[in-house]
Amino acid sequence: MEAYCDLEVDVNGEEIFIVDTKIIAQYSGKIAKLFGKSNSTTGKLKVIFHDFPGGAEGFEVMLRYCYNNGTTDIRPPNLILAHCAAQFMEMKESVSGGVNLLERTEKSMREMSYWTWPDLLIALKQCQNLVLIKDSYAVLEKCLDSLVARLVFPIEASPCLSSSSPDSSGFRFSCDSKSTESIKTNSSRSTWWFEDLLFLSPMLVEMLVKSMLSRKFDHVVISRFLLFYHKAKFSTATTDEKRKIIEMVIDVHFTMDHSSVSFKTLFGILRITWGLNISKCSRNKLENMIGAQLDQATLDNLLVPSPYGISYLYDVNLVLRFLKAFLNRRTCLATPIRMRKVASLIDLYIAEIAPDPCLKPSKFLALATALPDSARDSYDELYHAMDMYLEVHSGLSEEERLKICCGINYKKLSAEARLHLSHNKKFPSKSAVEALIFKQSKLKDILHVTPSTTSSTGSPCSSSDAREGGRKDKTSEQVVLYAGNFDTSADNEKLRAHLQGMQWRVIELEKVCRKMQTQMTKMAKSKASGCSYARSLPKLCS
Template sequence: MGFCCDLEVDVNGEETFLLDKKILITFSSKLSRLFSGLTRKAGTLKVILPDFPGGAEGFELIARFCYNNGRAEISPVNAVLLNCAACFMEMDQVCSGTPSLLHQTEKSLEEINSWTWSQLLVALKQCQDLLPAMNSSCLLQKILDSLVGRLALPSVVSPCTPSSSSGCSSFQLSSDSRSTDSVKNSWSRTTWWFEDLVFLNADLIDKVIKMMVSQKLDHVTLSRFLFYYQKSRFLIAGPAEKSKTTEVVVTLLSSLDRSSVSCKGLYDILRMALSLKVSKCCKNILESLIGSQLDQATLDNLLVPSPHGKGCIYYVNLVLRLLKSFLGGQFSSTQLKKVAALMDLYIAEVAPDSSLKPTKFVALVAALPDSARDSYDGIYQATDIYLEVHGGLSEEEKMTVCCALNYEKLSPEALRHLARNSKLPSRAAAKAVITSQQTKLKSLLPNTHPLKDFSYSASCYTIEGSKDKKGDLDQILLHVRKIELSTENERLRAHLQGMQWRVIELEKACKGMQTRMEHMMKSRLQARSLPKLCS
């Protein structure tokens, strides 16, 4: 039987098909409804299908089905595409007792649980290629349910083996993914599926991981996959896709147990995110994740370069936000001391930065509570370096920097060095001397406290009526006052000697200037009084 070519179909501007209108409208309710009002019988009609799912390939499958009297070979390879195209063309009509294409594809998809892993992946890739047309279909959800359900099985292993790697290679080509030989050869029982799902876009990965979480899959495995997925996608993605991928991955990581998320992996994402245009919400979530594990960080993790145009070498504001996030959560004293030790290293590293403002330096030191540090020697060394680099600070600014120190937690060696340190304000040096003397006194009387405690103890002894003990305390108090007076006198004497030395130096300088001026005046007078030579 001959066929009439009275219908021209333009599919997505890719290809034009010349077909028999009568054959197509027999199976397609959409075309039948479209041509039902036409009275013209002659000539060729043209139909433009701008958003046909699957493009020319999908329409060709539809045409072959129609020309084959409603018969088609439906398999896992083409079931998704045929189903989506049949929905688009409304091919739900029964013709001469032959089931509609939509019915045939839906019946084939009922056997989805018997499909192989590779067939599921092929179908899933077709669904992704057919988006957003697949969004309104329940087929995508069926495929995802089957795929995640298999991964949720406790004894699931890779469907491929080294001997059957050739059978898996067919999907590698169809999914446009990179070679999986390096992963397949390891046959890890928990990570074998990682590279199989890398081809999925960020929206589908979001659906898949949320389903895996609901199926109680191991959070450590899921976090490892998300880090792997993000790195793999970055190899081929553009800036916009990188930003989208980062936002999805960070949001998914935040839904997992915090202890299952790698601290190093978070810092790797952070460094990449800083160069991308990701949302503020994404940055806040990422910093919260990192802050909760700050005790596991290393110095290299914190040494993040400052954004362009900020002036400082390192991103100090980021570290301050991470500290705030850490302190806002739950932590033990051991974790707090680990963070304090890390911060001492960080402060020593950023102290030589000439662009670091005093307020930022003090903020870094004061960010943690005083109980976090058993010793302030490291902070003092960093302060010494900072004041050496920032020699132009005023006395008040220097004193503000020094006020961040806890003198009572400085070692005797640090106190002695501080008292003689010319880079520090005199008030800081005096405080160091007083603290040193008080420390010596505490060592002599380990069960007592500073001067106020002595007075309190004396009153207690008076109440008890022990005159001998009160007399001993009076002598101790007198000795303390003598120590304080002698210390103050020594400081004043040193200050006066310094002033006298500076006066002497100024006098010497003035005399030298006067001598040079006199020589200059004499030389000028001699030059004017010389007679002119005759020619």
């Protein structure tokens, strides 16, 4: 027998087999092509395989088939190895006829739905080792489909083989190997399989979830499995492995119903990514998912320190991206209630970052104007933050101050805030005048002051008074329109004189407002004694 062993086969550098060329060539098309016509008697032939599927173990399965006259015991533990080896060696029918190895393995795989749970796990482990082999994906998909089909109907599933689960998972399992009834009746039966699949690579987990989603598997259960997998694998993984795991968890969650995972969990994942160099695509997906649930956030969630190299104390750009994701939801889930929650949160956030001396006006204004006007019923908190920002950034130009003040809807300021604004020298004149004009018009509405009714002093308004009031209103509107926009150079003396006249009228207007404050005080008497405009200082100032 030894004289016929004329072929030396080096399998992936793992092991060397000495075989009979004629016997192998009867079943292997690959060997027949290479050595079928060789008549060499001077020495042994040699072939080196660098990518044999399953390595030495897979080659040995194929040899048993050849040396047993085309018969071998094909069982789940060796089915995948035999199938991939048969494909690689181009197995064919022997001279005596019969079913070749490739056909036999394909027939066995069609019966995969009848396998036990342990057999499916063994086959899946083999598939994972062969995942890079050509044509192995078809086998892997069949194995995953069979496994998912078993999970869809948990009553038919076998109990898990393991006896314990990581404490860090936060889940408890019943995995009694003596009885399947414990799984059927246990409240956590939908998660009993979590630990059994921890051996899967991130790539196979992603394929598994895709198969689950195609079968309408519960998204909440899938999310729990992904988080369980992440926690169990992270403790022993390398930095590169951690990056792959977290990217897979993010990418898979992005394809699922976003409500299946909470804001708190997503933000926890975000904190983990700060120490890992994950891809920009995965980071964008995570930020979009967080932004979609921004109404569930707290102020502490948003107070994220700036990345290295950024002068801002807090990561303002991150919050702006959250806001963009919240407002750009394709499903338009930003209801008025959710919008108001986010507006209130952002106002608190702006108040916290306002004392930051490095915060640029463009970033402050971007935050202040990110949400639509309808999101806020009151602009008092934003005004308070703006007042603090202008106090810290006293060196801003008039133009920069005007731009910042454009973020306030003065009609939505309370009477208390408007009064404070009317005496606030940190704000540009345009804003103060606009607030005064609105306050005056509001008081006139309250006191029913019109050209045909009585004045605040009780005397009838004469036609001349009415005309004068109309002129004052018109002049005031001009002040709001033109304040800060005049060219007061030497060649514009007429405009300079006109501006001075308008400023004088503004002074008159302030006198009128002070006279009418008595009426407003009476209306606010119930809360005047215990109310002040003082606000608690942000963390930066405490």
